[in-house]
Amino acid sequence: MNKLIRIHPDDNVAVVRESIIPGDKEEINGQTVLFNSNIGLGHKIAAKNIEKGELIIKYGVPIGSAIVAIETGTHIHLHNMKSDYIPTFVLDNQFENGK
Numbered sequence: 184m185n186k187l188i189r190i191h192p193d194d195n196v197a198v199v200r201e202s203i204i205p206g207d208k209e210e211i212n213g214q215t216v217l218f219n220s221n222i223g224l225g226h227k228i229a230a231k232n233i234e235k236g237e238l239i240i241k242y243g244v245p246i247g248s249a250i251v252a253i254e255t256g257t258h259i260h261l262h263n264m265k266s267d268y269i270p271t272f273v274l275d276n277q278f279e280n281g282k
Contacts, residue, residue, distance in 0.1 A: 186199060186201040186202075186203055187199060187211070187228055188200045189230060194240050195229065195238075195240045197227070198228075198241070199228060201224065203218050204218070206218070211256055212230060212255065216255060220258070226260060229253045229254060229256060230255065232252070233253040233259075234252055235249055236248055236249060237249050239264050246266070246268075247265055250263055251263050
């Protein structure tokens, strides 16, 4: 994982430490992942398949839950996870209204 780093051994995400561009390949848990979009510095990538409702673990602690199934190598952000700790009324309301 040249452009990614796993912060804690229990993490199910890796953090982008060098921006990813389309065509980049990274090995994640023995699986080669080909990226097809830009992913910025500091963003999260699934380090394994994560089931809907499964906790997202970063720094060895849960930071939220998957709102859909997330495949290894997928960018994790507000489109596929929710915080279990910070109110997200505005974002939840936008998704419910199809925005």
